[in-house]
Amino acid sequence: MPMYEYQCEECGLVFEARQKFSDDPLTECKSCGGAVNKLISQTAFALKGSGWYQQGYSKPAAKPSCSSAAAGKGCGGCPKAANE
Incomplete structure (x- = not known):
């Protein structure tokens, strides 16, 4: 269950309350009734390590493969060969 903080308008008290998401917010101070x-x-909390938040959801982009037209010219016509 989440923990919520409240502050009283009358006495200034700051307090915490453990409530369900479905619970209505508190309206009265537990000390003075304000x-x-x-x-x-x-x-x-802190996110550490190499989890999804650091890597993102998607896979890395695939390297382009040689097209059949470029492959017919040998490695010199292939755009992939220029990167190697």
Whole structure:
């Protein structure tokens, strides 16, 4: 379950509440009963290693292969030979 932060408009108390995504946001301060606002919090995790987020979702682009017309001319007419 996610953790949400709230701040009271009356007393300024900042507190956390563990709630389901489907739960309604809190409206009252647990200390003084005043109105509260949900805060936008920083995340507390770091992505490390060589996972999908670093490599992206797609495969690397395929190297072009020689066309049959270029292959008939030998390696000199093949665009792939220029890169080798």
